[in-house]
Amino acid sequence: MATPLRMRLLGQQIVDDLRRRIIHGDIAHGARLVETEIADEYEVSRGPVRDALTLLATEGLVYKGRQGYIVRGLGEQDVRDMYEVRVAFEEIAVEHIVSSDASVSWEGMESALAGMESALGQDDIGAYAQSDLTFHDELIKDSGNQRMIGFWHTLMPTFSVMLEVTNAQDVDLTPSFDDHVAILQSLRKGTSVDVQTLVNRHLDGSLRRMMRALQQQN
Template identity: 35%
Template sequence: MKENHENLYPSKWLNKASAGERVASELRMRIIAGRIESGSILSENKLAAEFSVSRSPIRDALKMLASENRIRLERMGAVVLELTEKEIQEIYDVRLLIESFVFERLVKMDTSAVVKELSKTLEMMKIAIKYHDADDFSFHDVLFHETIIKSIDHSHMLMIWNNLRPTIEGLILLSMRLRFEERIEDFDRVIRNHELYIEAIEKKDRELMVQSLHKNFDDVQGRVDDLWMSQQTYTKGVEHND
């Protein structure tokens, strides 16, 4: 796969990825960012040429994106589907349901190991802020929540999360890149919210858990707003380059 300055998906996240996963990751980001508009037709031949791979990895990538409802496979090619604000809100609704369920399970468990792991991840998020690294912050933000979900060892909850994760990752990445550019001071609040998560889990305090969920998921509307701003920024950039 060609590496170029216009790639939206961080190449450092793709060390162990297959060719198909690499293509899917980049196309997904372009769709979420609005660089590839809804209704566009993706051609296997054109994509194979662009990414310097055979058609087989392209087919694999398109199957992945179809399973995530980012595209619809048809005879004439793959049709890009719109990622609406309603769908984004629904994705975060499901996240809230998952994490609420997980919290209730954690109340009955030994949480010392997960608290330790979350604390380490939070320190990495703080380092990313110090060095103004939006991509690294996003990586550890996703890891933070994934660690919570994995901690209860619930296979079906993990299956739901894994299905949502690629889109959530893209939404967070675009949002955080914009925040690092325009609202870096907002990260003091973001860190405090994550500290509240850890405190709620450590104390097994349901009231604190509700408060932590409330603070973190009330922030979703801001992320949705960030997404639309990011889409406009990327689209204008592409138009300007053309």
């Protein structure tokens, strides 16, 4: 029997909120998450909570203990590993795009850039983070590698929150925006080595900011 839509939506809202609280450090490493207590907090049944905790476990943010789930959070090695995978994905995507015989639609990345520029003008860090992630999502989707796209989408929710953390480290997001403009311009020129250099530099900066945020949490 299919899961009712309302229950699925509740589960998604709960997992999004818990993921954000864990990565931002609002729920501490080692904290115990009990289904009944979380259900009471969100005023829902245990079903959506169970689904949310199961998904967080697959993402590596919690693990199953004897009495409920335990918060694992993100350690420095976790973050390094995730960025290593992301760099590999984006390098592959760049190579596919610049070597593709088929014409690439630039609309997705252009739209994301417009969103970033708008958020920059409004000093809206949250909106900037989402448009930033959308840009990279469009980059990976334009590769046409369906397996890689599927794997990326399992990591994307965690990166979404991580971007909120890293962007909050920046007093001025203009250099980040300029990086994305340069990446798209270089992609259009079709020189993979140049684009990969830009992508690596950009993601390395994001990694360093995330590591700094983790150190501050600890």
